[in-house]
Amino acid sequence: MADWEPVIGLEVHAHLKTRTKMFCRCALEYGAGENTHTCPVCLAHPGALPVPNERAIEYTIKLGVALDCEIAEHAVFARKNYFYPDLPKGYQISQYEQPLCGRGRLVVPTADGEEEVGIVRAHLEEDAAKTVHAGGATGRSVGATSSLVDFNRGGTPLLEIVTAPDLRSADQALRFLRLLRQTIVELGVSDAEMEKGTLRADVNVSVRERGEEGFRPRWEIKNMNSFTFIGRAIEAAIRQQVAAHEADETLEQSTYDYDPDTDRLTVHRSKEEAEDYRYFPEPDLVPVEPPAELVERLRGGLPELPAARIRRLEPLVGFAQASELVATGNDRKAELLAAEGVDWRASANVAMNRGDFLPENAGALAAIIRANVTREALDEAFAKAATEPIDADDYLARAAVGDEAALEPVIASVLAANPGQVETYRGGKEGILGFFVGQVMRETGGKADPKVVSRMLRERLRLSRN
Ligand SMILES: [Zn+2]
Numbered sequence: 001m002a003d004w005e006p007v008i009g010l011e012v013h014a015h016l017k018t019r020t021k022m023f024c025r026c027a028l029e030y031g032a033g034e035n036t037h038t039c040p041v042c043l044a045h046p047g048a049l050p051v052p053n054e055r056a057i058e059y060t061i062k063l064g065v066a067l068d069c070e071i072a073e074h075a076v077f078a079r080k081n082y083f084y085p086d087l088p089k090g091y092q093i094s095q096y097e098q099p100l101c102g103r104g105r106l107v108v109p110t111a112d113g114e115e116e117v118g119i120v121r122a123h124l125e126e127d128a129a130k131t132v133h134a135g136g137a138t139g140r141s142v143g144a145t146s147s148l149v150d151f152n153r154g155g156t157p158l159l160e161i162v163t164a165p166d167l168r169s170a171d172q173a174l175r176f177l178r179l180l181r182q183t184i185v186e187l188g189v190s191d192a193e194m195e196k197g198t199l200r201a202d203v204n205v206s207v208r209e210r211g212e213e214g215f216r217p218r219w220e221i222k223n224m225n226s227f228t229f230i231g232r233a234i235e236a237a238i239r240q241q242v243a244a245h246e247a248d249e250t251l252e253q254s255t256y257d258y259d260p261d262t263d264r265l266t267v268h269r270s271k272e273e274a275e276d277y278r279y280f281p282e283p284d285l286v287p288v289e290p291p292a293e294l295v296e297r298l299r300g301g302l303p304e305l306p307a308a309r310i311r312r313l314e315p316l317v318g319f320a321q322a323s324e325l326v327a328t329g330n331d332r333k334a335e336l337l338a339a340e341g342v343d344w345r346a347s348a349n350v351a352m353n354r355g356d357f358l359p360e361n362a363g364a365l366a367a368i369i370r371a372n373v374t375r376e377a378l379d380e381a382f383a384k385a386a387t388e389p390i391d392a393d394d395y396l397a398r399a400a401v402g403d404e405a406a407l408e409p410v411i412a413s414v415l416a417a418n419p420g421q422v423e424t425y426r427g428g429k430e431g432i433l434g435f436f437v438g439q440v441m442r443e444t445g446g447k448a449d450p451k452v453v454s455r456m457l458r459e460r461l462r463l464s465r466n
Helices: 054-066 170-187 227-246 292-300 306-317 319-327 331-339 344-353 359-370 375-385 404-417 419-426 430-443 450-465
Strands: 004-015 077-081 091-095 104-110 113-126 130-134 146-150 157-163 199-209 219-224 254-259 264-267
Touching: 004 170, 004 227, 054 113, 054 157, 054 170, 054 292, 091 113, 104 170, 104 306, 104 319, 113 170, 157 170, 170 199, 170 227, 170 306, 170 319, 199 227, 219 227, 227 254, 227 264, 306 319, 306 331, 306 344, 319 331, 319 344, 331 344, 331 359, 359 375, 404 419, 404 430, 404 450, 419 430, 419 450, 430 450
Parallel strands: 219 254
Antiparallel strands: 004 157, 004 199, 077 091, 104 113, 113 157, 130 146, 199 219, 254 264
């Protein structure tokens, strides 16, 4: 049987977080009443003229420099012609031959090295309006009794990032997509929230025999808005294509839908013709020529990006925890505590397991953590530290009970009350230790020091085994 190599590329769309739309002054507001943010430009009234949003252009360049893209000296808006009820102009203003951002790359850190993914281009366009299908149980056009159009979304600035077909597995595609999302969010150019539809991805998948040159027909899965389903859809496409190639079936290059219920892809049922969008330069807009000073200012103002932070934290807490901290945005909390003298592992654990706190409270929290206070005191300190300044002295007196003589009778009674669990532990299931720790914590009203309790429990359970 042949050794098949998946070839995957992504087209990622992110709604830019500007105050107004791409070519008019209508406000962008997620969740506003239907058709409350419209005007002659975004409703495509005859004679209405577009005016580009300067901030959207800046945001696109900002992402472009973060992705090491070549920034165009001369970029051109183009009309992409097609008909759809949610596109009243009959064309979308996009960029085609001369996008704002050309070749670039994103380097994804992994435990064993780096995965470099080429960026083919990143361009700016306007989103279409939103069609809402009513009357059907599924919310899809099939089975709906009517379809309504909400023009609030029409004209939202949309950044499209196209990768090279450099990805080789669903996991790799997801790693890339998560890092790209995190980068976009940290740059402040988009909320990039899949569940709100402000981040969507089209996925292109084909397979070829390892070592084979060139590409076989690819399947495009459009408008995916869940990391889980993107991963599953890629795996389903690989499975189905390998089966088809091995059965010597001819594959067609086409658009597919992923059905989570059957975990299979089926050919998209609409009758879209071959992609003949008859692109031509938008005659109502002049080309964009970003000044070199602007590009340099944006490049110079880039924050430390997530990939670099993962690499910087890796020696302190290991790769897995460094990625987790950065992916959840908890690394800054951990850094604040570490800077106040809490050791890095403890800082990372606290940052991952506790809520946000005001940066000015880092010193007091660090003192409280180091003093090993009761869990209850720590809970109270963190709850308050989220919204107001705290004083460490209010908590430091509430040290956790680590006195073995005081804990001994509690531990003895917990062990005596749970002979079954003691047997289970003795039988080798040492993971059940947490159960005993929990019981002791409950008996002591959360005042026991869990580290001391764990150690004592382990000793007593070992003794009872002998
Ligand atoms: Zn408008």
